[in-house]
Amino acid sequence: MPLLALPPPIVEVKNLTKRFGETVVLRGIDLAVQRGTVLGVLGPNGAGKTTAINCLTTLLVPDSGQATIAGYDVVRQPEAVRSLIGLTGQFAAVDEALTARENLILFGRLLRLSKGAAQHRADELLKQFELIDAANRQVKTFSGGMRRRLDLAASIVVLPLVLFLDEPTTGLDPRSRQQLWGVVQDLKAQGITIILTTQYLEEADALADQIVVIDHGQVIAEGTADELKDRVGGKFCELRLANLADIPKMKALLADMGELITGELGDEGPMAIAAPDGANTLTEIVLRLESAGIPLADISLRRPSLDDVFFALTGHTT
Ligand SMILES: Nc1ncnc2c1ncn2[C@@H]1O[C@H](COP(=O)(O)OP(=O)(O)OP(=O)(O)O)[C@@H](O)[C@H]1O
Numbered sequence: 001m002p003l004l005a006l007p008p009p010i011v012e013v014k015n016l017t018k019r020f021g022e023t024v025v026l027r028g029i030d031l032a033v034q035r036g037t038v039l040g041v042l043g044p045n046g047a048g049k050t051t052a053i054n055c056l057t058t059l060l061v062p063d064s065g066q067a068t069i070a071g072y073d074v075v076r077q078p079e080a081v082r083s084l085i086g087l088t089g090q091f092a093a094v095d096e097a098l099t100a101r102e103n104l105i106l107f108g109r110l111l112r113l114s115k116g117a118a119q120h121r122a123d124e125l126l127k128q129f130e131l132i133d134a135a136n137r138q139v140k141t142f143s144g145g146m147r148r149r150l151d152l153a154a155s156i157v158v159l160p161l162v163l164f165l166d167e168p169t170t171g172l173d174p175r176s177r178q179q180l181w182g183v184v185q186d187l188k189a190q191g192i193t194i195i196l197t198t199q200y201l202e203e204a205d206a207l208a209d210q211i212v213v214i215d216h217g218q219v220i221a222e223g224t225a226d227e228l229k230d231r232v233g234g235k236f237c238e239l240r241l242a243n244l245a246d247i248p249k250m251k252a253l254l255a256d257m258g259e260l261i262t263g264e265l266g267d268e269g270p271m272a273i274a275a276p277d278g279a280n281t282l283t284e285i286v287l288r289l290e291s292a293g294i295p296l297a298d299i300s301l302r303r304p305s306l307d308d309v310f311f312a313l314t315g316h317t318t
């Protein structure tokens, strides 16, 4: 049977390398992004995410390798590339002394919209990003979440073919993060191809069709969130005891079932144990604790988190 022919990727990166002096930051990155999809580039501080984005958006020239956007080469055809992309950088590009509306109009004018068209687009974006009430306030009075929204709005004054978002939600509270996720999903629904970097595993999980995990300038894994989780294999049984005093007894009772994994909260938080037999493992734990008279506060099965994946791949957490 013939393989289904996929259209060529809209973003294609082959063996991209970049060094700063002696420091090798990108060690041969390969990426392929299909039109209309979201690629999540996941990696810890210093992994090379911003450097990769900067190479793809023509802000940096790579040392070797190749990258194309819609077939245009980022090194040899930078103007063509720039006309097709939008970028929300890791650090805000908007002018603090101007109002939100003035900023958006300025971006429109820089992109050669007429005055009327720039004003019209600014008002549309203020509405879409829930910034109407703050439209005429100077940006320096904005909260972090409002700035990120304005920054994102500024990068889509003219809808790009490919939008790059470098850590769009770093430093935001959960509500602002959710709001931004909604905006990214809307943009995807409009057919925009999105490449976003993040240190947050849940963010890649929530938004990305495909994820590449990078560490020390290399792609160490790629796939959908589910595929990556499957690589760790199996499920985990997560439990919390009603009384912390029972923990030593519980540990002894379950010692033969595998290592107990504790999280950030240590013994005070939930603990997990690999559950190769799924519900059977859970039942076994419930029975053992019940017959020993140890009450549970909570017990459940969960899939491995991307945190577990990252740990399994690198031996360290994000
Ligand atoms: N202009 C530069 N000169 C020298 N070293 C640099 C330069 N830019 C980045 N680096 C180094 O390259 C490495 C990767 O940096 P990069 O900013 O790409 O990481 P990142 O994945 O975006 O990290 P973060 O999550 O902190 O934003 C780091 O070790 C950084 O110190």
Ligand SMILES: [Mg+2]
Residues within 6 Å of the ligand: 049, 050, 051, 090, 166, 167
């Ligand atoms: Mg960065």
